[in-house]
Amino acid sequence: MNRQPSIAIVGATGAVGREMLDVLEGRKFNHGELNLLASSRSAGQTLRYRGEPHTIKELTKDSFKGIDLALFSAGGSISKVFCPIAAAAGAVVVDNSSAFRMDPKVPLVVPEVNPEALNAMKGKAGIIANPNCSTIIMIVAVNPLRAAFGVKRIAASTYQAVSGAGAAAMDELATQARAVLAGGKAEAKIFHEQCAFNVFSHNSAMDPTTGRNVEEQKMVDESRKMWNDKTVRITATCVRVPVMRAHAEALNLTLAKSATERQVREVLAKAPGVAIVDDRAKNLFPTSLKASGRDEVLVGRIRVDESQDFEIRGGEVWATGFDLFVAGDQLRKGAALNAVQIAELMRD
Amino acid sequence: MNRQPSIAIVGATGAVGREMLDVLEGRKFNHGELNLLASSRSAGQTLRYRGEPHTIKELTKDSFKGIDLALFSAGGSISKVFCPIAAAAGAVVVDNSSAFRMDPKVPLVVPEVNPEALNAMKGKAGIIANPNCSTIIMIVAVNPLRAAFGVKRIAASTYQAVSGAGAAAMDELATQARAVLAGGKAEAKIFHEQCAFNVFSHNSAMDPTTGRNVEEQKMVDESRKMWNDKTVRITATCVRVPVMRAHAEALNLTLAKSATERQVREVLAKAPGVAIVDDRAKNLFPTSLKASGRDEVLVGRIRVDESQDFEIRGGEVWATGFDLFVAGDQLRKGAALNAVQIAELMRD
Numbered sequence: 001m002n003r004q005p006s007i008a009i010v011g012a013t014g015a016v017g018r019e020m021l022d023v024l025e026g027r028k029f030n031h032g033e034l035n036l037l038a039s040s041r042s043a044g045q046t047l048r049y050r051g052e053p054h055t056i057k058e059l060t061k062d063s064f065k066g067i068d069l070a071l072f073s074a075g076g077s078i079s080k081v082f083c084p085i086a087a088a089a090g091a092v093v094v095d096n097s098s099a100f101r102m103d104p105k106v107p108l109v110v111p112e113v114n115p116e117a118l119n120a121m122k123g124k125a126g127i128i129a130n131p132n133c134s135t136i137i138m139i140v141a142v143n144p145l146r147a148a149f150g151v152k153r154i155a156a157s158t159y160q161a162v163s164g165a166g167a168a169a170m171d172e173l174a175t176q177a178r179a180v181l182a183g184g185k186a187e188a189k190i191f192h193e194q195c196a197f198n199v200f201s202h203n204s205a206m207d208p209t210t211g212r213n214v215e216e217q218k219m220v221d222e223s224r225k226m227w228n229d230k231t232v233r234i235t236a237t238c239v240r241v242p243v244m245r246a247h248a249e250a251l252n253l254t255l256a257k258s259a260t261e262r263q264v265r266e267v268l269a270k271a272p273g274v275a276i277v278d279d280r281a282k283n284l285f286p287t288s289l290k291a292s293g294r295d296e297v298l299v300g301r302i303r304v305d306e307s308q309d310f311e312i313r314g315g316e317v318w319a320t321g322f323d324l325f326v327a328g329d330q331l332r333k334g335a336a337l338n339a340v341q342i343a344e345l346m347r348d
Numbered sequence: 349m350n351r352q353p354s355i356a357i358v359g360a361t362g363a364v365g366r367e368m369l370d371v372l373e374g375r376k377f378n379h380g381e382l383n384l385l386a387s388s389r390s391a392g393q394t395l396r397y398r399g400e401p402h403t404i405k406e407l408t409k410d411s412f413k414g415i416d417l418a419l420f421s422a423g424g425s426i427s428k429v430f431c432p433i434a435a436a437a438g439a440v441v442v443d444n445s446s447a448f449r450m451d452p453k454v455p456l457v458v459p460e461v462n463p464e465a466l467n468a469m470k471g472k473a474g475i476i477a478n479p480n481c482s483t484i485i486m487i488v489a490v491n492p493l494r495a496a497f498g499v500k501r502i503a504a505s506t507y508q509a510v511s512g513a514g515a516a517a518m519d520e521l522a523t524q525a526r527a528v529l530a531g532g533k534a535e536a537k538i539f540h541e542q543c544a545f546n547v548f549s550h551n552s553a554m555d556p557t558t559g560r561n562v563e564e565q566k567m568v569d570e571s572r573k574m575w576n577d578k579t580v581r582i583t584a585t586c587v588r589v590p591v592m593r594a595h596a597e598a599l600n601l602t603l604a605k606s607a608t609e610r611q612v613r614e615v616l617a618k619a620p621g622v623a624i625v626d627d628r629a630k631n632l633f634p635t636s637l638k639a640s641g642r643d644e645v646l647v648g649r650i651r652v653d654e655s656q657d658f659e660i661r662g663g664e665v666w667a668t669g670f671d672l673f674v675a676g677d678q679l680r681k682g683a684a685l686n687a688v689q690i691a692e693l694m695r696d
Contacts, residue, residue, distance in 0.1 A: 211651030
């Protein structure tokens with residue numbers, strides 16, 4: 001990549017696209033020309049970036065001539081068609097969709113977890129996949145513990161914001177909430193269930209045989225790919241909650257080696273991309289709102305899970321079972337920030 | 349208890365108290381005199397019951413003369429003082445607070461789970477404890493599986509409605525949601541965190557050493573007491589979500605004996621107090637709203653947890669690990685309905 005790469009953002013008007021602009025601006029990412037691309041419907045609109053209006057252009061096969069870095073967040077079907085075109089035109093492509101994540105030739109990367117997966121790509125054009133948001137938020141919190149103690153099993157329950165389904169889903173939550181508060185009926189268009197004042201199983205498609213939905217399967221498959229470990233055991237229940245933009249997750253862990261709670265805290269305190277929020281006396285822990293707009297994954301409720309084996313040695317509890325409650329901004333670390341961090345690694 | 353018992357409802361104006369009246373009316377519970385009791389602040393107000401206005405009286409030490417059945421839901425400190433007075437006056441007392449739940453002399457009862465715990469009390473005055481709402485919703489779903497296959501471990505993550513903190517908390521959710529939707533700030537009075545459009549660790553007090561909050565400890569201790577089994581392993585992460593009145597729970601189970609998914613479904617289909625809501629093709633499962641106003645605990649997302657040991661025998665997966673997603677109305681089965689069911693058993 002050049003010193004001053006030219007950038008294309010595909011899906012610039014979406015919730016993640018707008019967040020990408022905010023992250024590039026906030027991180028003072030050096031770049032040359034910036035092309036904001038979207039469907040013909042959005043072409044001609046403007047978005048402000050670094051104080052200047054930028055006009056949205058229509059995405060076409062010719063959009064990537066001279067582009068060094070292409071950040072995609074326009075859905076899997078757009079990515080399937082246009083990521084290979086951008087890569088063939090010479091761009092480093094970071095794709096936020098699920099289209100290429102499980103392709104064995106495509107690196108799937110969280111910079112805090114497996115930056116080495118990018119090594120073979122350095123200096124070359126090609127596609128890099130950004131993982132699923134729930135997976136990113138889980139793996140940033142669990143990876144340091146895996147490095148220190150090993151991880152045999154993760155049982156995750158998610159509390160996922162509606163923003164994972166895009167800006168229209170955030171509008172739907174607000175519209176439904178207004179209707180319900182006014183004594184009216186909520187109309188569901190984006191989701192199959194009312195999202196305001198309700199909690200429901202994730203809206204992704206479900207495997208009729210296993211009973212796992214696509215979101216849950218991603219948490220299993222993508223973690224295994226990034227860790228290059230097919231033995232790690234993961235089960236997840238993915239649930240939508242009436243929250244605008246950050247995902248929370250209750251994580252029940254089984255470590256390979258026993259550890260004390262103090263050791264677990266020490267590891268997490270030094271972990272990149274993690275901020276501990278854990279005040280038992282004041283009952284202050286990660287929440288969706290505290291994570292919103294933050295770059296770090298917030299980790300709290302750090303405690304021994306006494307339902308798994310433990311022993312007392314040297315006056316301390318040594319356990320393999322630990323419970324955590326984490327929250328991360330799915331539009332930011334769960335999508336836009338992780339993509340820009342990948343771009344930064346490719347540039348360095 | 350007489351054929352036509354006289355009833356006192358303590359805390360009649362609260363969220364659970366009002367629900368008790370609704371349940372008594374809906375179940376055509378035969379009774380004589382009805383005394384609605386509350387603090388002096390509420391005395392003189394009226395509540396409609398069976399089409400008639402009933403005037404709230406102030407709770408005093410003399411409120412229980414001639415009362416056969418006293419249903420308490422006015423908080424632990426009121427229960428500690430007045431439940432013994434009501435029992436001494438000759439009443440069967442069903443207490444919805446946590447004051448007596450772990451008292452070894454007090455039966456803790458979910459009628460679908462351990463009705464036999466009432467046997468020694470039949471025909472006598474005394475205190476019976478109604479379990480915590482999250483515990484009731486979990487145990488109604490898990491008990492049939494325990495009876496059929498044994499249960500070694502439960503890892504629960506809850507999605508708890510604000511109604512567990514009373515009618516004022518429901519007002520707070522509505523008030524905060526209106527403020528946020530109008531672009532203003534949410535003011536938190538009942539909870540320590542904003543509840544509108546947010547998810548936060550349960551507001552109950554926390555043990556500074558174990559890091560478990562009181563709600564989580566109740567799920568462990570009360571389940572063990574009802575099952576009379578100190579070996580069952582339970583861990584819980586209790587979380588508030590911006591929902592008015594039903595609790596959902598993601599339950600990760602380890603059975604003692606392996607079973608097929610078909611067997612698990614057959615057991616749950618026949619279980620008292622359980623309704624299966626599980627349509628993989630249409631992605632329809634238990635939600636907070638579907639459970640609201642329902643008597644049954646809704647059970648769905650019934651599936652093998654492949655992160656635990658399993659084997660394939662006779663073309664079927666035999667597993668000890670199962671995941672469920674359940675939802676129950678915490679004001680109804682989690683409180684008022686369970687109390688009235690206990691009263692019905694005591695009358696029979």
